[in-house]
Amino acid sequence: MQATSTVDHPEAPPAVKSRSFKRAFGDVREAWDHRELWGHLGWQDIKQRYRRSVIGPLWITISMGTTALAxxxxxxxxxxxELPAFLPYITAGFIVWNFILGCVTEGTDVFIANEGLIKHLPAPITVHVMRMVWRQVLFLLHNLVIYVIVMMIFFGTLSEPYRMTQDGPLQPGLSWTVALAIPGFILLxxxxxxxxxxxxVISTRFRDIPPVVNSFINLVFFMTPIVWDASILTKVTKGSPEDGAWRMWIAELNPVYHFVEIVRAPLLGHTVDWHHWAVVGGFTVVGWLLxxxxLRNYRARVSYWV
Structure with a gap:
């Protein structure tokens, strides 16, 4: 039998390189097309976690409420x-932080935890990431119940211009700008x-990454203005006012602060500075490029590494 080649059959499709940005984009696009799959799996994760519980996912809301109150x-x-202004600040900050915390800590373990599905389910690996993020969105929606309750209790204080501390900046109060929390969360x-x-992907190759991230994330929490207000950094007891401005860089150089602020500030009726959106936009572009x-270089190796 005489061998043939693709030269003899020009209609044969050319071979697709295993490492290409087309494959990387295709993985993300196919994962979005499988949204019914990861959407269903995300719901099942919530049901499975609280299968034998009496009040089920309401434990998420209760846990958030008690933590924010304490x-x-x-x-x-x-x-x-002032408690009527500071308790909503703590509540909104914790809701956003818990979403970030869940995505980061579970994200490092997302492929390792889904080893069986990756090896037996013919689906893009991004599906498992979408499932995990969707699960965290459901947690956040449960926690928003606490935000609504707190807003109802302290609406009289937050509906007008107010200060969280005696010397803090004057905030404009709740208005239609609360809708800016929606694009902020979408970006998040x-x-x-x-x-x-x-x-x-990196954690599947180097298994030391998850424990390192879990340890480092605790430091990030205390360095991020969640249980404290960034405006206190500008208060100086000694030195010139420039010293207070320099201290503000402690918060500004923390990228998590900007991600928290684009969602928390509209929810509380605070003014959102444009530079928060600029920083988050820059991280979005650079992060997706990375x-x-x-995905281009190591997507096909994940199934072997897990």
Whole structure:
């Protein structure tokens, strides 16, 4: 039998390189096309976790409420803040932080935890990331119940211009700008996908990454203005006012602060500075470029590494 080649059959499709940005984009696009799959799996994760519980997912809401109440009472006294203004600040900050925390910690383990599905389910690896992010979105929606309750209790204070501390900046109060939290959260979720892809792939190759991230994330929490207000950094007891401006860089150089602020500030009726959106936009572009490079080079190896 005489061998033939693709030269003799010009209609034969050319071979697709295993490492190409087309494959990387295709993985993300196919994962979005499988949204019914990861959407269903995300719901099942919630049901499975609270299958034998009496009140089920309401434990998520109760846990968030008790944590926000306890820390709000404590830090309002320590920082000399007004409780009707500071407790909503703590609550909104914790809701956003818990979403970020869940996406980062579970994102590093997303492919390792889904080893069986990756090896037996013919689906893009981004599906597992989408499933995890969707699960965290459901957690956040449960936690928003606490936000609504707190807003109803302290609406009289937050509906007008107010200060969280006696010397703090004057905030305009709740208005139609609360709708800006929606695009802010969409940006947050988009970034959660690339973070999980990037760290998830790296963690399958280097298993030391998850414990390192879990240890480092605790430091990030205390360095991020969540239980404290960034405006206290500008208060100086000694030196010139420039010293206070320099201290503000402690918060500004923390990227998590900007991600929290684009969602928390509209929810509380605070003014959102444009530079928060600029920083988040920059991280979105750079982060997705890095994630696509990782997908291009190592997407096919994940099933072997897990």
């Amino acid at each position: 820390l709000g009472l404590l830090y309002s006294v320590l920082l000399g803040a 979720a988009i970034n959660a996908v690339w973070v999980s892809l990037l760290f998830g 994630a696509l490079v990782i």
